[in-house]
Structure formats: structure tokens, C-alpha cells
Amino acid sequence: MSKHISELELDAITEIINIGVGKGAAMLNDITEYPIELSIPEILVSQISDLQGHFLRKFNDKRLCGVKLKFTGIFTGSADIVFDARSANGLVSAVSGQDLVEDEEDLDGIKASTLSEIGNIVLNGIMGTFGNIFTKEISFMIPSYFECDANALPEQLSQYGGDMLITCKTHFKIRKLAVSGDIFIVFADESFDFLLNFVRSSD
């Protein structure tokens, strides 16, 4: 299927994703009890190599911590929430009440468990909203925690398809906790086509 998307279609898809991401942010707000600042989701049809350059500029050599939620059903793909290690520690400290050292070391089991559950709740909020909008069930795999650097992030995200990725990305910030992170939703090709067809048939 052609990936020629009109501005109006892109706007409609962005709005659907915005609703989902908004729900995810509301859940993060429920968890932390602090306001969440959210950027408008950006839809990218890009090559992995393009993303690599972007991530290197954005994260430099920071250690990244993330949670991946794979999904199947009307959509196939994965949703990932990614933090730099400092933000991850800050968030886990705020939620768990544990006083964590803000270094760049790997998170231990308890911290990884906490971050996994936060990711699980937020990413389920996003993808579950899609299921509710389309009134079709989406099935989820058990969320997995990962750590990597900016170089390896595209590989983490790109488990569906070849060199081209259809990615929705948004950035959020919890100013009071000095925590920020990014959410990526990567659709398998045919899943994005479903989204596009839905928008076209809703005209």
C-alpha cells in the first residue's frame, strides 16, 4: 500500500494517537501525582539510519532505560517508553519512595520492576485507548525492560520490518521531578495501513 498520506489524513492519525498518548500521560500523572507536559505526537516514516543520527544527537552517550510492550491484533508492533538513566532513577525514586543514587549505573531488580510496571501502565493506557476507539481487541505481550545506548536504540525499536520504520514519537516532561522521556510506537506496515484505511473510511 502506498504511504502517500495527505496532510488531513496525517492530522487525523495524529489526533487518534494524541488521544492515546493523552490517556497514557494521564496514567503517568496518576502514578506520580505531578503534572505531565506532553509534546504533540510526531509521525515519522523513516529509515533506521535516520533515527540513529537523531538519537545520537538527542541522547549523546547517555545510558537509556526503557520498557517495551509488544502488541498484536488489529495492530501489530511495539510501544516503547524510554528514559535516560538519570530520569529513570528519579522517576523510580518518586514512585517507590526509595532514595536512589542518581548515577548512571544499571538499575537493579527492584528498580527495573518498578519501571517495568510504570511502562506497562502507561503503554497499556495508550494502546488500550486505540482498542477502545476501534472497538477491536489488542493483545499484549508481557512488557520487557531494556537498557541500551543511543546507537542501539533504533535496533530496539525496529523489530517489525526492514529498514523503514513507521514511528510515532512524543516527548514528555515531569518538571517537578526533573524527569523526561520519550514514547515510541512502531507499527508493522500493515497495521499502519489499517490506521490509514480507518481514517480514509471515516471521511
Added chain:
Amino acid sequence: MAKKILIADDSMFQRKFYADVVESMSYHYELVKNGREALEALDAGLYDLLILDLLMPEVDGIEVLKSLRDKQSSVPILVISANIQESIKNQCNELGAAGFINKPAKKDKVIEQIQAILR
């Protein structure tokens, strides 16, 4: 005699949270981390309530609900899940769940639901 609650969630973070909630109600609890362990615990002992996550390794929460329905188990089940899809909530209700809460579950809400189910 104090009520005994079985808590099944693969998240250590959530298990600790539910344990604290149940303890604050002066109830006893046991913790398991997947559906298989939950079914084994229910076969081996008597519980007044099962707090059940859905997305768990080995045997998931929906399978636990189906298994308990097939066994005609009388233990009430409170599902607490991150899955916000209406279809999932309906499925849990149809499979006999006594209550359903979406994560992140607030302490007050969990207490309220436990009290309502055990009343």
C-alpha cells in the same frame, strides 16, 4: 479469624503495594507471581479473595479466570489490570470476576473494592 487474600501479580512493585494495602486492613496475604502459582495456591489452600493481574507469564489472568470458572471455584476475584480495553473488562465480568480496577490502582479504591467483595 482474619481473612486471607491471595495476591497474584508478576510485578514485584505491585505485589508490595497490594501487600501493604491488605496488611493495613489487618488481613493475611500470600504472594504469587504468575497464574500457575495462583492456581496451585488455590488448590492447596483456602482463600477469601484472589487479587489477580491479567498480563502474567506462564498462565495469564484470563486463563486463571477460565480455569476457576471450569472448576466452579467460589473464591471471589478482584482483577487489577493495566489493560483499559472495555472488551477485556467485559470478558473478566463474563468469566466471573467480582470486581475490576484499572492500574494505577489507588489504595482507597483497592480497599473499597475488597470491602465490597468481602462484605
